[in-house]
Amino acid sequence: MATIKDVARAAGLSTATVSRVLNDHPSVTAATRAAVQDAIQRLDYHPNSAARTLRSADVSTLGLVVGDVVNPFFSELARAVENEARAHGYYVVIGNADEDPDRQDEYLSILLDRRVAGLLLCPTAEVSPLVADVVRGGRPVVFVDREIDGLDVPVVRSDSRLPVTALVDHLVRLGHRDPAIISGPTGLSTGRERLAAFRDALATHGIGLPESRVRVGDFQMDSGVAAMRSLLDQPEPPTAVFAADNLMALGALRCVHERGLRLGTDIALASFDDLPWFEYVEPPITAIRQQTERIGRTAVRELVALLDGRPARSHALPCTLVTRASCGEPVPGGEG
């Protein structure tokens, strides 16, 4: 692999000059610049970023470790992060934890090894020595979507309490007296919060949430299928199910179809996370809509603040309940 020395030799110049060209230093003649660029071209030279960052930390790239790339919430988030980052002059390199704490840590250290300027992390586990180290080491980190107790890191996420309460009110109004939940992992803040909000809102209506009405999935599709089956296999199955993310809702939907049940009539279903196609299912699916793009953009802004030496703060962004017909009779003016 060609090094800066090879380029310098090929161009008949010093490595210092080559370096200046690489870094767009103003004091280089156009001719010299051209000669260097030509040599770079010919040798297919790519600067070694390890060496580069050893001298001066690379400040052009942010790292994003996402919970699960195939989850539309995270891919939309990734796109928003990228767009906002570019507006600030940063690139984004993505690692996929696939909801696996070990993978998360691996990508964390890979990204760190590559000396990204800052990190956006959707934590996949509550306890990770690596994450704790990174944070305490003073590296610029912002959490997205999920937080970790005891770590003082800015978090940008949705506030689930209000919309979940609204959903429960909606369900109760439609006559559901025993709603169930397919929860996310209780080891994740989002899993815990949505479950707690659901339980508390039910309590308001004098409805309990016994074990027979709770299944814990992993935010991925298959766990939604399994959870739904298990809920429906009970002697007295629930009449309504709230899936704590879109992938588990998709899994639940698969189960409903498997069994030939009619959505909205035989069984009500609602999802945390709204997706475009929810509108086109028959009947359309009631969902809690997060401001995914805003979450991504806000997180980047807070990270950029950190990088600029300014203080960063946390955000809990509001969500909207979009009532459609999947929980029973359609509500007039549904798209609220």
Added chain:
Amino acid sequence: MATIKDVARAAGLSTATVSRVLNDHPSVTAATRAAVQDAIQRLDYHPNSAARTLRSADVSTLGLVVGDVVNPFFSELARAVENEARAHGYYVVIGNADEDPDRQDEYLSILLDRRVAGLLLCPTAEVSPLVADVVRGGRPVVFVDREIDGLDVPVVRSDSRLPVTALVDHLVRLGHRDPAIISGPTGLSTGRERLAAFRDALATHGIGLPESRVRVGDFQMDSGVAAMRSLLDQPEPPTAVFAADNLMALGALRCVHERGLRLGTDIALASFDDLPWFEYVEPPITAIRQQTERIGRTAVRELVALLDGRPARSHALPCTLVTRASCGEPVPGGEG
């Protein structure tokens, strides 16, 4: 931040010995090891990985530049790539081109700068000097999903001809005499191939494909909405539309709903790319199913072959037409 020197000084040893402890070198006394570990603890020392990888090249990571992260095809591909890569001992770092050739090139060079061992690329543009350079520079590269004319790079992709022909037969059998297509960019091999296959298959039935039956999108959702509107706004709109990827199909679906049309009755719709929720729309959507996971895994295997100094080859994997009801009356035994 503490360096290896600080640790050495604190422990009264040389940096060489500290390094040996860090790398679990066998020839270190237990006592020495303990002393070093103690110093590391006290100073909260974290090795500088840039310096580390400067000495010993990192060969553990592959780069993947994807066409568009929010496209489920690519996110499923990314997951498959990652799983297969891990089975071979590699990590995968992802860059998102967002179907933008400039972004693609930027991520290409970022990944190259960061010294990935090899590259998986879904080319976003036919002409890219950077891509050509990389390939000619002899770097291990495998194309996924799309190929570039004139570049001799192994490609792993779907063979679209057969399934598109089957789809056209299906449409014609259901009485559609003027099917239209929402094509992908003709600057991309996938865009061109699917369009050509569609046109050729129609010709077989003595049906032409005039300009009024072709709209060109960019494989993203909004372009599907616009294309569908434009198709339907004609004096004599088509009775059937084939969207050349899932995101444009979703856009087309949005338009169908906007206009209050009944899918399968007022307008037929089929998609290249199958998605789980296509089954749950009313009526369910006919689609061409790619072997996405297999594409990803095969591509990694070919790249690994290249990295191991073995020859790599191209693959055109077969697809299946999954006929559902969105193009007219349901076909018995649809899931074929």
Added chain:
DNA sequence: CTGAAAGCGCTTACAG
């Protein structure tokens, strides 16, 4: 405007 030289924080033959 350009070059010689020091040095970023590590690892690793080479000695002892």
Added chain:
DNA sequence: CTGAAAGCGCTTACAG
């Protein structure tokens, strides 16, 4: 088993 020293590929004052 441990240390002195060279060097990985860059960048950047410091000269000229």
